[in-house]
Amino acid sequence: MMASIAKLSLWAGYLLVLLALPQFFDSILSISIFNQMAIAIIFALSYNMLLGQGGMLSFGHAVYFGLGGFLAVHTLILIENGSVYFSIIFIPLVGGIFGLLAAIFIGSFSTRKAGTVFAMISLGIGELIAASSLIFVSFFGGEAGVSGDRTFGPLFFGVDFAQDLEIYYLAAIWVFIATVFMYLFTQTPAGRMANAVRDNPERAEFIGYSARRVRFISFCASGLFAGIAGGLFALNYEFITEENLNAATSGRVLLMAYIGGLGYFIGPIIGAVVLTLMNSLLSNYSELWLLYLGVLFLLTVMFLPRGFAGLIMMHQVAWLRGTLRRLALPYLITGIPAFIFILASIAMIELSHTDGEVFHYLGVSLERGSSIDWMLIGGIAIAAFLATRKSLQQLKDAWEDANTLPGDEDS
Amino acid sequence: MGILTLTAVHKNFGETEIIRGVSLDIEQGEKHAIIGPNGAGKSTLFHLISGLHRVTTGTITFKQNEIQNKTPYEVSRLGLTRSFQVTNIFARMNVFENVRCALLWSSGYRYSFWHLLGSQGEINDRAMEVLDQIGLKNKALFPAGELAYAQQRALELGIAIAGGAELIMLDEPVAGMSHSEASNAVDLIRRVTAGKTLIMVEHDMNIVFDLADRISVLVYGEIIASDKPENIRANSRVQEAYLGEVGSNA
Numbered sequence: 139m140m141a142s143i144a145k146l147s148l149w150a151g152y153l154l155v156l157l158a159l160p161q162f163f164d165s166i167l168s169i170s171i172f173n174q175m176a177i178a179i180i181f182a183l184s185y186n187m188l189l190g191q192g193g194m195l196s197f198g199h200a201v202y203f204g205l206g207g208f209l210a211v212h213t214l215i216l217i218e219n220g221s222v223y224f225s226i227i228f229i230p231l232v233g234g235i236f237g238l239l240a241a242i243f244i245g246s247f248s249t250r251k252a253g254t255v256f257a258m259i260s261l262g263i264g265e266l267i268a269a270s271s272l273i274f275v276s277f278f279g280g281e282a283g284v285s286g287d288r289t290f291g292p293l294f295f296g297v298d299f300a301q302d303l304e305i306y307y308l309a310a311i312w313v314f315i316a317t318v319f320m321y322l323f324t325q326t327p328a329g330r331m332a333n334a335v336r337d338n339p340e341r342a343e344f345i346g347y348s349a350r351r352v353r354f355i356s357f358c359a360s361g362l363f364a365g366i367a368g369g370l371f372a373l374n375y376e377f378i379t380e381e382n383l384n385a386a387t388s389g390r391v392l393l394m395a396y397i398g399g400l401g402y403f404i405g406p407i408i409g410a411v412v413l414t415l416m417n418s419l420l421s422n423y424s425e426l427w428l429l430y431l432g433v434l435f436l437l438t439v440m441f442l443p444r445g446f447a448g449l450i451m452m453h454q455v456a457w458l459r460g461t462l463r464r465l466a467l468p469y470l471i472t473g474i475p476a477f478i479f480i481l482a483s484i485a486m487i488e489l490s491h492t493d494g495e496v497f498h499y500l501g502v503s504l505e506r507g508s509s510i511d512w513m514l515i516g517g518i519a520i521a522a523f524l525a526t527r528k529s530l531q532q533l534k535d536a537w538e539d540a541n542t543l544p545g546d547e548d549s
Numbered sequence: 550m551g552i553l554t555l556t557a558v559h560k561n562f563g564e565t566e567i568i569r570g571v572s573l574d575i576e577q578g579e580k581h582a583i584i585g586p587n588g589a590g591k592s593t594l595f596h597l598i599s600g601l602h603r604v605t606t607g608t609i610t611f612k613q614n615e616i617q618n619k620t621p622y623e624v625s626r627l628g629l630t631r632s633f634q635v636t637n638i639f640a641r642m643n644v645f646e647n648v649r650c651a652l653l654w655s656s657g658y659r660y661s662f663w664h665l666l667g668s669q670g671e672i673n674d675r676a677m678e679v680l681d682q683i684g685l686k687n688k689a690l691f692p693a694g695e696l697a698y699a700q701q702r703a704l705e706l707g708i709a710i711a712g713g714a715e716l717i718m719l720d721e722p723v724a725g726m727s728h729s730e731a732s733n734a735v736d737l738i739r740r741v742t743a744g745k746t747l748i749m750v751e752h753d754m755n756i757v758f759d760l761a762d763r764i765s766v767l768v769y770g771e772i773i774a775s776d777k778p779e780n781i782r783a784n785s786r787v788q789e790a791y792l793g794e795v796g797s798n799a
Contacts, residue, residue, distance in 0.1 A: 141668075325665045327658035334650045337639040343621040344599065344631060345712060346654030355660055401641075 149318065156310040160303060167418075169302045173374045175414045176309035177367050180316045182394040182406035184363035189392070190400035191324060192356040193336030194249070195257045198264025199364060199391050204383020205240045205267070206233030206365025208278060210372035214286030225294045230312050230369035237365015238358055245357035250350055252339065264385055271380040283379025286372070299373075309370055316363055321403060323359055332356040393431070397438045399445025408446045426491060430484075461540040468536035475525035482519035489515070550610075551576040552716055552746050553598070553629075558607035558617075560590075560597055560770075567593050569770035570607075575716075580747045582757045585767035586790070591750040592634060594767065595720050598748075599631045600624040611716065626654060630714035634721045634750075636701045638708060640694030644685050647693050647704055648711050649676040655712035676711070682741055683707040699730040703737065710741045717742055719749040723756060735760060758782070766790065 188194040210233040216222045248259040271278035289298045323329045331352045335342045339349035398409020420427035456462045497504045504511045553575040560568035567590045596602040600621040609617040639647045680686045683703045723731040758778045765775040768790045
């Protein structure tokens, strides 16, 4: 009972945050970022149904997102022409249904095996659809894509969704609904068996389940939600192009889910938020943001195989034991030189990339031609790196201390 | 005719004949052990019965159904379950989930994505009962992959028996266990297979003679004897082919 109340309040909190965000950040830029986040959250969660929960590594998940999005834009055009008549709030569902249909068709043969075979088929299908999008111009609109207008159709309680903010509230509701249903899916027999098939497809067959059928169901559900995300994208941008179903988009959703943490339901949400922020904010400051994203991904794979969500969950034991506070100072001792090292490294990277002779960085003007500047930053970077390395031991000790019960020390 | 009947079962892998005409009739409620030297084809025989491999020729009948061409999940749904020689569990799921998944099909959930399993109700109670039976109740929320070896073997058994199958096949259930672990495991096997039909492959002769009503000796893909334990012990062909060899190794 207590557990279910805690769970319900968690969901209520999630809804509240979604609805309250524009009250605190109401600039045009933040609303546009929130809309991107909403789309990314649904898309990344749907990807996690494949990889995190079902053990299917897909390199072509954008296909379902993009196809859903294309059909959504075409539906907007139909609404505009007066051929069909319904409120645009249902457009994400149109995208979802098309994503589902595509997944039923492609999943019928691609889910036969997991592992490399599945990954290669997903890659092939992704390339195939991306290539077709430039061939079947009447549906995909060639390189320019297709565009629509979301302000036609019947008003929804007087709202015509001309403003991005109105779209945000619509997106927030869809994100909430989609998150709830994707979570509930994990609690059903099909969702639990998806985990079982991920862990051990052979054994799953000996408890009565066809691994292929179990994968197929997850695959279809995943296609449905990817399509919903695509439909939301169509509503938000009112246009869609081949870029939204190609390998780059497929790669981005993989990064989101992975960096966020595949093993946890909340992981892809974290990943979607972090990557959208990086994408929108960092790209304003540096042309090299993709490089930083790549480094972040590498570091995550190497040092945080369970992603950001895993990093947070690692602290559960210390939190429950009330020893979390003991970690604060050790984290600072390691964190400060590590932060300086990162800043100095970025300075060197940006300085070697800058077009001008002078690079303004953190209130300092660095000269590209000045060897003194280079030596200075290099020296700081090396010193900070060594200090970070030296401080790791105390962090390890503090970690042991915070995670060991008083009684365990003898062992 | 018994619950499981094998008639002239052959299995070739390429040119190599692994199972060379096995016929066997297992009675309902029987505890049957299959013994034989390494490479005799015991595990292959298990794989043929449980649907992992297809027979080359011959028929296998389980409860009046011909199962030699069925997939593992079809065979499993008929009420035939098995464990594996190498621990074969759902390593990243917790112990409770492992057992609950093994209960899903027999509880009639099939591929449902419209039922929520929750934490209450019949299937969850039943999963806890099984955990209690196999002595892992206090490990319910523990990741299965991090259990100790003997506990993983117990879980392996729990997954096999959870669905209430009538015929249980155990492939070397106590291999790799210490003496005391093995004796606990034998007690456990006896408890969970009470009233069921059991077929097991096992190398430990004490356990075989202790548990089995009937023993079949498989040597190079053929059953050379199938009889009560005391007769098997006395059989000269068996002693020559198998027991003698074990004796000299021991």
